[in-house]
Amino acid sequence: MFSYYLLSxxxxxxxxxxxxxxxxIGDGIGFLLNKxxxxxxxxxxxxxxxxxxxxxxxxxxxTANSFYKILxxxxxxxxxxxxxxxxxxxxxxxVKDLSIVEKWSSENRSIVALLGHCGSWEWAGLTAxxxxxxxxxxxxxxxxxxxxxxxxxKRNRERxxxxxxxMRGKGFIQYYKQKQAQKTIHLYVADQSPRGLQGxxxxxxxxxxxxxxxxxxxxxxxxxxxxxxxxxxxxxRGFYQIELVPITNSQKKLSAEEITxxxxxxxxxQIKKSPHDWLWSHKRWKHEGKE
Numbered sequence: 001m002f003s004y005y006l007l008s009x010x011x012x013x014x015x016x017x018x019x020x021x022x023x024x025i026g027d028g029i030g031f032l033l034n035k036x037x038x039x040x041x042x043x044x045x046x047x048x049x050x051x052x053x054x055x056x057x058x059x060x061x062x063t064a065n066s067f068y069k070i071l072x073x074x075x076x077x078x079x080x081x082x083x084x085x086x087x088x089x090x091x092x093x094x095v096k097d098l099s100i101v102e103k104w105s106s107e108n109r110s111i112v113a114l115l116g117h118c119g120s121w122e123w124a125g126l127t128a129x130x131x132x133x134x135x136x137x138x139x140x141x142x143x144x145x146x147x148x149x150x151x152x153x154k155r156n157r158e159r160x161x162x163x164x165x166x167m168r169g170k171g172f173i174q175y176y177k178q179k180q181a182q183k184t185i186h187l188y189v190a191d192q193s194p195r196g197l198q199g200x201x202x203x204x205x206x207x208x209x210x211x212x213x214x215x216x217x218x219x220x221x222x223x224x225x226x227x228x229x230x231x232x233x234x235x236x237r238g239f240y241q242i243e244l245v246p247i248t249n250s251q252k253k254l255s256a257e258e259i260t261x262x263x264x265x266x267x268x269x270q271i272k273k274s275p276h277d278w279l280w281s282h283k284r285w286k287h288e289g290k291e
Contacts, residue, residue, distance in 0.1 A: 008148075012083070015082035015084075016083060019238055025079075030068045030070075030073070031068070031072070033071060034065060040281040041064075043280075044064050044281055046285070048275070050208060050288075051207055066276035067276050067277075067280050070277055071279075073238075081126060081157075086160060090131070092123065093126070094127075095127065095242045095244070098131060098132065100228070101228075109183065109226050110185070110186070110225040111184075111226050112216050112217070112220040113185055113230050113244075115191075116190070116191035117282070118232055118270055128187060129162040130161070132185065135183065136180065136185070137161060137186075139157070139162055139188075140166075140172075140187075140188055141167065142166075142167050162187070176219060186219065186225065187230075190212070191267055193211065194211055194213040199214055200287075201214045201217070203260065203261050210288060212260050214256050214260045217256035220248070221253075227263075228246055229247055229262075231266070247262050
């Protein structure tokens with residue numbers, strides 16, 4: 001509770017600073033995490049080496065250093081998100097083509113949207129709440145143990161219309177069992193390693209066989225939802241473009257395993273194009289060899 005009452009007003013004040021100043025703070029945080037604290041340094045470099053075995057030591061270190069710089073930017077963007085206006089977020093995070101979403105909306109189809117920790121996933125969620133005519137957007141999240149910080153996160157992320165669904169407790173079970181009464185976009189950041197391996201889908205991913213969380217795909221199949229891959233690409237510092245890549249279509253039904261495998265392949269292609277722009281600090285390889 002003490003940390004909340006001390007830090008939340010401070011974060012709110014920092015969020016009022018100009019973007020250039022906030023990104024400068026982000027650079028400082030990235031340097032601190034990389035060079036001073038060494039935040040998950042061994043995990044980051046090990047993951048990059050596993051994903052790109054042909055990289056030299058210099059290439060691994062260069063990618064890792066670029067990752068920490070990007071991580072600092074993401075932290076700055078998360079702080080900016082506290083007070084950013086609708087007009088500003090739409091200027092900084094644009095959608096390349098909404099035609100597939102508009103088509104599915106006209107057909108009254110619900111959508112499961114899958115994305116990875118590439119680009120500004122935080123801003124992508126805020127943008128998604130503003131650019132479609134869907135009456136409901138739900139996003140799954142892992143809440144902190146402190147209820148004050150949980151309420152703070154929900155208040156900031158939900159202010160443009162998106163609703164958060166906790167991945168803990170009865171609400172999570174009810175969400176999976178209950179079909180939504182109206183057309184809905186379900187947003188999942190689906191590239192973290194699953195907690196348990198039961199029900200996981202094993203995919204060829206970045207030079208390894210790794211398990212993927214399949215709950216989103218299973219929900220889509222069970223509730224006859226269309227599925228999108230949300231590709232968030234940085235165009236310049238503080239600016240992004242979102243590309244929507246359909247995984248399913250109403251003409252051909254896919255299994256949960258096929259959906260998950262296609263998501264993994266699309267995510268892998270995005271990571272290979274910009275190796276520094278992924279959350280390498282995740283312990284993504286912890287289940288390697290357990291298939």
